[in-house]
Amino acid sequence: MEEEAALYRSLTEGGNDSHITSLLYGGGPALTNSAGVPWTAAYIDTIGEPTADFRSNIAAEARAKIIYERLINVTDDPGIKDALAFLMTRELAHQKSFEKALHAIQPNFPQGKLPGVPEFTSVYFNMSQGDEDRRGPWNEGDQWEFVADPQPAVDGGDGTAEVMLPAKQAETLLQMAKRTASDPTLDSITGADLGFGAARKPE
Numbered sequence: 001m002e003e004e005a006a007l008y009r010s011l012t013e014g015g016n017d018s019h020i021t022s023l024l025y026g027g028g029p030a031l032t033n034s035a036g037v038p039w040t041a042a043y044i045d046t047i048g049e050p051t052a053d054f055r056s057n058i059a060a061e062a063r064a065k066i067i068y069e070r071l072i073n074v075t076d077d078p079g080i081k082d083a084l085a086f087l088m089t090r091e092l093a094h095q096k097s098f099e100k101a102l103h104a105i106q107p108n109f110p111q112g113k114l115p116g117v118p119e120f121t122s123v124y125f126n127m128s129q130g131d132e133d134r135r136g137p138w139n140e141g142d143q144w145e146f147v148a149d150p151q152p153a154v155d156g157g158d159g160t161a162e163v164m165l166p167a168k169q170a171e172t173l174l175q176m177a178k179r180t181a182s183d184p185t186l187d188s189i190t191g192a193d194l195g196f197g198a199a200r201k202p203e
Contacts, residue, residue, distance in 0.1 A: 052111045054102035058095055065091040125150040 024030070031039040046053050068088035072081055102108055110116055124139040125147050139146055165173065 049111055051102060051105055051108040054098050054105075054108075055111075057098045058102070061091045061095040061098065065095075123147060 033039070045056065047056075065088055068084050068091065072084045072088070075081060075084070115121075122143055123145045126133070126139070127150070128134075135146075
């Protein structure tokens with residue numbers, strides 16, 4: 001009996017409560033999620049730009065904090081409330097940490113290497129209508145050029161889907177359009193017709 005107990009302890013030591021997990025991973029952590037799905041690179045959420053990743057992390061911590069709030073609201077167990085409150089508060093600490101790390105990088109806006117197009121960077125196009133249309137620091141002040149009644153196409157076009165092509169490319173496009181044009185007079189028997197058993201004989 002003691003030998004069996006010793007064997008069991010050897011399999012489950014190191015925090016592994018499953019002998020299968022212990023056999024697969026030894027005394028180390030199992031690289032799986034709570035459902036046993038193996039770890040993959042899909043768990044890494046990064047775009048490769050630190051200032052963008054920090055902002056993504058800050059937003060993720062904010063969403064997690066709200067989830068903990070909602071979980072606290074649906075339980076009456078004091079112990080669970082305390083545990084959730086601790087985890088919720090840690091999200092605040094993480095947000096503060098990521099905020100400090102973000103602003104330790106100067107400048108950190110705009111993200112990446114390329115600047116925005118100057119003629120649009122500080123322009124606010126007022127697309128709102130009605131009495132609830134509001135002005136504030138997000139669309140007024142020295143940093144903003146407010147366009148009260150913008151035209152449908154802010155790039156100077158007429159609002160339709162159009163593009164200027166060199167003559168050679170335009171000719172190629174016309175050839176492709178002619179080659180791929182549909183014939184509205186054709187009503188061919190298709191796989192869907194055959195699948196429905198509704199194949200029609202040509203008249």
